[in-house]
Amino acid sequence: MLDPNQQFRGGVFHHSIPDGRIGAEIRITPSEIIAEPSAEALSAMDPSEVARLPRWVIPLSECQVDLGGASGRMVFCRNKERDLTIFCEERGFAAMLGDRSGGRISEQLHLVRERQAGENHRFRFWLAVGAAGTLLFGVIGYYSVLAAARFAIAAVPISMDEKIGSMAMQTIEKEKKLSADHPATKFTTEIVDRLKPHAAIPEMNFKVIVIDSSEVNAFALPGGQMVVYTGLLKKAESGEQIAGVLAHEMSHATLRHGLQRVSQSLGIVAAIQFLIGDAGGLLALGSQAAQTSILTSYSRQSETEADLEGARMLHEAGLDPESISEFFDKLKKEDGDIPGVLVWVSSHPLHEQRIESIAKFKSTLGKKEYSSLDLDLETVKKSLE
Amino acid sequence: MEVEIRNRPAFANLLVNLQPGDRIIAEADAMASMSSTVDMTTRMNGGLFRALARRFLGSESMFVNQFTTNTSGHIVLTQPFPGDIVCVELRGNTLFLQPGAFLACEPGISLGLGFAGLRSWISGEGLFRLKMSGTGRIWFGAYGAIFTREVTDEYIVDTGHLVAYEPSISIRVGLAGGVFSSFFSGEGLITRVRGPGKIYMQSRSFDGLAAWTNAHLW
Numbered sequence: 001m002l003d004p005n006q007q008f009r010g011g012v013f014h015h016s017i018p019d020g021r022i023g024a025e026i027r028i029t030p031s032e033i034i035a036e037p038s039a040e041a042l043s044a045m046d047p048s049e050v051a052r053l054p055r056w057v058i059p060l061s062e063c064q065v066d067l068g069g070a071s072g073r074m075v076f077c078r079n080k081e082r083d084l085t086i087f088c089e090e091r092g093f094a095a096m097l098g099d100r101s102g103g104r105i106s107e108q109l110h111l112v113r114e115r116q117a118g119e120n121h122r123f124r125f126w127l128a129v130g131a132a133g134t135l136l137f138g139v140i141g142y143y144s145v146l147a148a149a150r151f152a153i154a155a156v157p158i159s160m161d162e163k164i165g166s167m168a169m170q171t172i173e174k175e176k177k178l179s180a181d182h183p184a185t186k187f188t189t190e191i192v193d194r195l196k197p198h199a200a201i202p203e204m205n206f207k208v209i210v211i212d213s214s215e216v217n218a219f220a221l222p223g224g225q226m227v228v229y230t231g232l233l234k235k236a237e238s239g240e241q242i243a244g245v246l247a248h249e250m251s252h253a254t255l256r257h258g259l260q261r262v263s264q265s266l267g268i269v270a271a272i273q274f275l276i277g278d279a280g281g282l283l284a285l286g287s288q289a290a291q292t293s294i295l296t297s298y299s300r301q302s303e304t305e306a307d308l309e310g311a312r313m314l315h316e317a318g319l320d321p322e323s324i325s326e327f328f329d330k331l332k333k334e335d336g337d338i339p340g341v342l343v344w345v346s347s348h349p350l351h352e353q354r355i356e357s358i359a360k361f362k363s364t365l366g367k368k369e370y371s372s373l374d375l376d377l378e379t380v381k382k383s384l385e
Numbered sequence: 386m387e388v389e390i391r392n393r394p395a396f397a398n399l400l401v402n403l404q405p406g407d408r409i410i411a412e413a414d415a416m417a418s419m420s421s422t423v424d425m426t427t428r429m430n431g432g433l434f435r436a437l438a439r440r441f442l443g444s445e446s447m448f449v450n451q452f453t454t455n456t457s458g459h460i461v462l463t464q465p466f467p468g469d470i471v472c473v474e475l476r477g478n479t480l481f482l483q484p485g486a487f488l489a490c491e492p493g494i495s496l497g498l499g500f501a502g503l504r505s506w507i508s509g510e511g512l513f514r515l516k517m518s519g520t521g522r523i524w525f526g527a528y529g530a531i532f533t534r535e536v537t538d539e540y541i542v543d544t545g546h547l548v549a550y551e552p553s554i555s556i557r558v559g560l561a562g563g564v565f566s567s568f569f570s571g572e573g574l575i576t577r578v579r580g581p582g583k584i585y586m587q588s589r590s591f592d593g594l595a596a597w598t599n600a601h602l603w
Contacts, residue, residue, distance in 0.1 A: 011553075020583075021551075023476055041476040041477055043520070068553070069582075
């Protein structure tokens with residue numbers, strides 16, 4: 001229980017004290033709060049000053065209490081004139097005050113605590129509002145940047161795509177590139193040449209190189225340069241399936257998805273820079289954006305766009321648009337369980353939906369007799385063995 | 386121990402004259418020059434975890450240096466940024482310092498780290514604060530001039546300008562004006578300081594410097 005002689009460590013604010021405040025030992029008698037300078041405080045003081053220091057007394061009956069301080073738990077006791085403040089942060093001080101004042105001070109403290117609780121509630125409310133607002137602002141900002149980037153690209157000349165594409169091409173391993181007169185290179189170039197007149201931007205400088213790698217992959221860089229891996233050629237069952245892949249990739253180039261990626265990444269960094277003010281990251285990303293991984297990993301929306309545009313091109317060229325779905329369906333069925341092999345398909349999500357959307361799109365294109373490519377895939381495959 | 390604060394306020398530094406038996410404890414890297422008769426010992430600041438906390442949460446170094454002499458000598462202590470340095474004498478009371486402000490103290494002072502709370506963090510005053518208590522003198526610095534104010538009721542300080550305050554001071558976050566004027570006046574959030582007690586403020590803020598520098602980089 002409460003020890004009636006308990007001393008508390010605290011302090012006093014009063015204009016008579018040099019510097020206005022002093023550390024003090026505090027006692028609570030049944031009628032008064034009494035504070036005397038602490039030994040520590042006195043030891044550092046001039047003896048002449050010590051002699052002039054009084055004891056400070058606040059009668060309990062006129063004591064006004066408040067809570068505050070850095071911890072929010074410091075008890076301030078003020079006299080009627082409010083020119084003397086005795087404060088203490090120690091445990092038990094408030095309880096002792098309440099006990100000695102017959103509950104009057106406890107009531108005052110209770111009111112103060114209720115006010116503090118109210119303030120805390122308001123603070124937490126506004127904290128939550130602030131956090132939610134920031135999140136919302138971020139999400140809206142993110143999508144606005146993505147949308148704005150799509151529109152902004154229309155104003156950028158195709159030569160910019162070609163520059164970025166060439167920069168990225170330099171980072172690609174060229175040692176395993178097959179020569180221009182290799183049957184595989186001739187084969188793919190022939191397909192690209194046939195599809196070219198039907199591309200959305202026929203004057204785009206389409207070029208294709210073949211790289212000797214077991215990876216089943218193909219990608220297009222901005223500006224129309226494409227890379228096909230021999231692994232993909234080996235897996236294909238017909239020239240039409242390869243034409244499907246190439247039409248899809250050419251569509252990425254003509255739809256300028258690579259530039260969209262770059263501008264979106266840059267736009268997001270620029271927005272972050274605007275909000276946070278860190279410019280260093282912008283430069284770092286600018287150079288990073290030239291890397292193929294960013295240029296050739298597209299959003300789901302871009303993939304669907306390329307599927308449909310590719311299907312349109314195949315249709316115009318007199319080839320069956322469903323050879324796109326046919327090829328990746330085959331890959332998925334045969335080797336779907338082998339991770340890492342099917343780079344081309346695995347970067348293209350939602351398999352069934354794509355097949356469905358291509359079929360649906362084909363039905364809107366109108367009836368047409370589809371021919372086959374009179375190209376010899378088997379000879380190409382043999383040349384790769 | 387005689388300590389003089391020189392070259393105030395812009396490039397303040399401490400000239401400490403040590404006699405045998407005198408000791409001063411200073412932030413690591415604060416020493417700019419010293420007599421060859423002065424000995425320096427480095428110690429971790431109160432155990433590994435406290436030192437780590439002080440380093441990563443309080444923006445102070447893990448180690449503090451203690452300077453003594455067997456004959457006599459002097460050392461010059463400085464802070465890394467331009468600005469004033471003040472001396473405060475503690476007599477068993479406590480003073481809270483903003484992270485990074487501490488420069489030196491007498492051996493009777495204990496250095497601790499305290500959680501300052503979310504309000505302090507949101508108002509830009511840091512999630513943690515240094516807690517100085519004991520008996521003796523402490524010296525701390527600021528960016529720009531240092532000015533003090535006895536707060537009796539409530540006072541408003543812009544974020545980043547508060548350097549030190551007594552434990553009887555409470556801190557709350559507030560908007561500078563209405564929602565609109567707060568965000569477009571450049572004042573944003575402010576710190577509402579409630580007394581009684583004394584606060585130490587700096588006339589410049591690091592955020593202000595960073596924003597100014599950023600605006601002139603491009």
